[in-house]
Amino acid sequence: MSTASSESLLAIILFVAFSLLLMIVCYEMKKHLHIPVAPSLLIFGLLIRIIGPHIGQMGEVVTQVKLIDHELISLVFFPILIFEASFSGDWYTIKKEIWQIIPLATTVVIGCTILNGVALRFIFGYEYDWDQLYVLGVILSATDHIAVDSLLKDIYAPDKLETLISGETMFNEATVLVLFKILVSNTSGLAGFADSLKEFSRLAFGGFGMGIGSAIVMGLVIRRILNDFYIETNLALILAYLLFWVCDMTVIHVSGALALVSYGLFMSAYGKTLISPSIEERLHEFIEIWSRNIESIVFIIAGLLFADIAIYRSNELVDKDYYVLFLMFPLSYIIRGIVLLCHYPALRYLGYGMTWKDLVFMTFAGMKGVISTALVLMAYHNEEIEETFRPIIGYLGIGTAWLSIIAGGVVSRIIVRTLGLEDLTDVQENMLAGVTKALVEISEAKIEELHSEKDLKLISWDRVLELAGPYPLVRSILKKSKVGQQVLRENPEDFESHHLLKRFSEKFSLSKNSLATEMRRRYLTTLKGIYWHQFEEGLCHGEASLILIDSCNISLDKESEPMHDWVVVRKLVYKDSAMQFWSKLSRLYVIGKIFRRFIYKRIILAYDSANNFIKCHEETEKLIDEMEIDIDKNVFEEVMREAHEQVKLCEEFMNIYIIDCYPEVLAEVQTKRCCKLLLYSQRELISEVYENGLIKELEYESLIKAIDASIRTVTFQGIPPMPILRDVLFNRFTGATLQEINLLLSKITEKVYKPCEILYLEGYPANGAFLIIRGRVLEKSTWISQELIIGNIVGVQHLLEEFAEKYTSTATAITSTVVAHIPKEILEFEGFVEDMYTEAAEELILLNRERYNLKDAQEKHILRVMGASIVKVFEKGKRCFFPDGGFLMKGKGYNELKNWVVKPSNKPREMLERSIILMFPKDFRYSWEKNVTMSEVFKRFCVKITNDTIARKDVKVEDLSMINESKLDDTMMLMVNENPQAFSIKFKSVVPQY
Template identity: 25%
Template sequence: MQTTLLLLVFFVVAILLGIMLRKLLKNTAIPYSVALLTLGMLIGGSLSFETQLPVVNELKASFVLASQLDANLIMFIFLPALVFESAFSLEVHLFKRMFSQIAVLAIPGMVICTLITALLCLTVLPWNWSIGAALMFGAIVSATDPVAVVSLLKEMCSRARLQTLIEGESLLNDGTAIVLFTLFLSLATQIQPEFEASEVIIEFVRVVSIGVVIGTVVAVISLMFIGSLFNDSLIEIALTLVLPYLVFYVSEHIFHASGVVSVVTLALIYAGPGRTRFSPEVMEHLHHFWHTLSFLFNTLIFILVGLVVSTRLGLADLANWEYLAVIFLGILVIRGGVILGLMPILARIGIGLTKEKSVVLIWGGLRGAVSLALALIVATNESLDIQLRDQVLFLTAGIVVLTIVVNGSSMRFVMAKLGLDKLPKAKQQTFAKVQHKISNEMVSMRSKLQSDEYLKSVNWSLVDQNIVSVGEGYEEEKIDTQVEYLRKLLESERQFYWNQFAKGLLSKDATHILVDAIEKALDGTPQVWPRTSIVRHWKIPKWSTRCRTFPVIGAYARAANYKQHMIIFESARGLFEASEYIKDLAPSLSLAPEQLKLALEQVEQVNHFAKTTLADFREQSPHLVERVESYLALRILLNTERKMIQTLTHDGMISETDAEKLIETVELKMHQSKKQSQLI
């Protein structure tokens, strides 16, 4: 069979195996990534067995070919997409709050781990190594891999802050590791190596800075283009697929900068300020697309790692196994020592760090495909000694397997022992309140079903065994939940704005202003009131008022003035509706009368602020009230019409072809009404 067909066979079979494995692992404590790696190693170990069946031989050939893929090809196929998906799914506001901690771990923490690991290698291993070779190996095995870490955390971690910290560190220190590896590899291949710390630092800053600039420039340009589109899911999703590969390639091969940093920058801008630039209807499809792609790529890469480990490494002598055990234990101790040494800093910046979370941070330092790909690059570099290359590959592969199997499979146990497998007490109380509300609704529905004449033969004792009820035994533990309660209200308000945006009831600018105000309110101790950042966004630019009658620029000034009035009206109206929604929601989440009273007082202030702003708008800008309200009403009605068409299509009353034509007509009206509203 041709090479391309063999690779296609591998991709298809690997995905099918992953699907079956995921099905088997449902309701088990075995991490999917650990099982995939083990499966890949088992398949790789079985490739040496001879058989006369043509189909089996073709399967064997496809897996052998996959295990021999070039390391750079592995990185360029999988890394951009997986890094983008991971960064794109981060909660950007939380990432920004924790960025100082993530940066400390990913840069100085990573560098210190590299230096100490290199010293350990020079001390323990009987190799005639240069400093450059030792530093190169230290960079390879010190970086936590985003693919392995993210795959593990998504399976078992429900703590957003801890997940963001570990995931953010793995994303950034992966970029740091690749930069350091490139620098130290060139140093290791020099006949007479010259090590200048200042040159390394300057080169590191250059590589990272250019990576950030490339990611930012591509994000800004692409978002301007995406903003000009109107609900074109194919183009918008296709761009998010192509651009991570583009910035990775441009950074790595044209500017010799950090491709990972570029991809992370692109993804964070898309997930943060760029989120409102995507069409509201597209965002749900976009996240589903990337979630599916992440599953496919994770399945392939973990099976590939298992194949590479089992097919490229023979049975090493006993001494190498002893060295592997020492290095594995050494990197665990080194990572633990570095994190504990940085604890005085980490505990005082960002959102702080507890001892329990630091243990998870230490134990969650998995190595994965990136480390193995870097080791494979070393293994194919003929400028290095063959014995050195073989030992680097063996030790790296062993560390990858051990961290994924040992650390990965025991992570759930570690988190349980530390009490981190459950929500914090305050969140547990809020969650219990929600469960209590659900339980009451279930009891109500059960009584209705009992009176249904077509359900008279129901075995209610059997049904009740599968229904969790917290209605009668529910008791509230007396703990301070005020902060968590206010945080939950603010998060609910933020989600309200995103829901309104998705329905087309809030514009991009209004959504951005209102969500930004919520995220600022969530910083530190959450406060429902005041919303000072909104007032800043509501200021009318003086130049747009003064230049209204000027020739040439007068039209632009009037358009800017009108747009700002539209933003003020829309965001004030959205704020008013959100405050009404929160007033209805607050009692159902409250755990104490005093708590509810304080929250409602603050919500009432928000409500009054929004109503006052709307009243002032009518009084101070009567010439714009009709235009602004007419456009808003038209947009709401057109969105309602589109939603109705979609509902009727779902119910089978309209064919999909006819529905597409009707929706195209509605969206054309939307686009035209937006243009007409801006004409002066």
């Protein structure tokens, strides 16, 4: 590298460092003197130009800065400024207002550009080419998101109006860059209007296309990176610069600005959830810092250039140019107002609408700033612009931006206050009183707590109350309200916080509807924030969090109506017709696996959304109640009833469509969530320990890497495969051979039933049974009422010969249900016989109580014994033992068997023919005595098991007769939980009959 190049590079580095130092000084001046940062930076730039050449290497700095190439300015400054504007945008509101934003950012900009050029020609008499005048016109039409954001932070305009102004500014910046490029390169004047229009369309649509494509690629890449701040941040930033360079400075030649807008909006809408939750906030902060640094450098360079033009090259300007600045500045706002007024008939009906007050404010909110200043720098160093016109562009462009930041901001604030745009409504002020009251009570409780501290006896409590007590807080809040100021004037001697707040609240006469609307708005806004917090904590999937936040936004659009946010979520995550369609496709042999995976993803999304919906609603209600925003109890309870109704609908949805239908999905999501919760808490604990110095950096790095590896495994772990019918049959019928399973597959069909849809009716001809694959079914008749879940066979008794003609019960789908219809021929396959009789044992016994001497037995006793019994098939001639007895279900049994009851015996019995016997559980014989009915035997067995279970838990029972039915139920359930293997035959859930 040559010595000259080294000096140039050194000068640039020195200038950047010095500029950032001056930026810090300007921000400190703003804190103490309330001087805007941008004008201060422009003044510092002017001073550098004046004194820089006399301070060593600063002279080289001034020289090198003046020689910066216009393409370098474009590549260094614009990408980060435009990306930061779009990345920080509110996508939902921008999407709703897009039909207002498009004309504001296109025809309004073009109209202002043309009228500014006309004014420069016919009012101020500049005789330059129209293209040259339009270049200055487009610079004067550019608005700046940083200046606008700074203005919006200092005022309290309605949120939707602020978003509209921010959205217009963001798209305005991109449109202005496109127009600037076209005008600078246009050599055919007005005759080339058609070509310019074509070029504009090509640049615009090409830019949007490149931005969307890059956004998709970015999404695919960044979602695979986890908890790496450096990579994720640099990736987002580098892509912004590379995208701008590829679009603007290569043969592709489309609008890099519009590409960045679409890329940034994607990141705002969806990409922010692809970034690691622990990184997202820091990434925003980093990009904002980078953007502010670039802004500061631009303003200092502009100040330096302004001084060079106005002082050192003043011979290039004429007297007229100096006063034109002060005339053109207000005229540019008048022109903007005229163009906006021409658009008003359409704007008032698009998006969220627009009032005449909004129109007036938007006229003055179109502030100039860093974008117009950067365009001036580009134009000044562009050889396509006439050399004699460049000083005029520099002087008027930078001067207008300067005046806009100083005077425009002041005028905009005056306009807002005059029009009453930032005034709080009576309801909002009343809400403010409620929150203030809660804060006062918390402060008083804290003061009382500090009073009791033994180590704080030397405190001057009068001074504490004067500086940090409740009264200064209340007085400060009341001063910000017109009504509050009136209360303070009427009660100058009242220093009691509660009295002032009470008098403040009494000034308002509020309707129930207005209170309900405001309460609903506060509730939904709080809920939206809690949803996002859930995502940042890693407890809610990114897509689910966006859906939940959108449900709040959609509900806020209709805040005067009852809450309906779950209805919105339900439509977004689960559509019945679509799920049934995907379910049919999932049964296809070749491509079914793809659709099954898709169904699982939708179910996981639905569960994650529903689960967080319920939790966040509970947290929101608790928070609002604690902060006493519920200033009217009746209104609060009404809004809470609306929220509870939505939560109830959500719970019903979970029970019907997820918990009962996809328990494996439920288990998977809950397992992942538990893992993430533990791992993130471990990560937080390690960071805290490291910050406190308890572990060294090497130890910290090792621990964090290990935890991040675990988080990565959990996050990117694939979802479990959705079982197909073949797998279900293999798992359900373990006694069947592969050949028998394949034969059964050729005979059964899958069916889908909606909730409350009937599978079969009692008394109708029976044509088989139904194996439940998904969902829950109620089987009901005069003799039974039971809920059947996954793995159960509904109507299994109708596969048996004696019940094969007509259905003995009615089966109804409780949830969305998928079943496999099993034909009667299944018992022709030997491998299914034992399973079928095992499944049908309960129904067979209940339907034949008299046959088995169980007419007086309680149903729960029958079900418990059946649940612990097993079914065996015995071939003819086989010698068998029945030590605990049993029931004959089919066949003749042995010679001594005179009825259907197999009595306990240790003698071997030879089967007369192939028989099926239900064998009672171990030790059942001890409940058996002569002259005791079978019903009593069943009861004794259940009581005995209860006694044994209680004894194992060291609970002494003196008299078994004292065990009531509820105790028996609880103990039996305890027994089942302790020994699930003994009760693994059935999955049935019995519904009590009353």
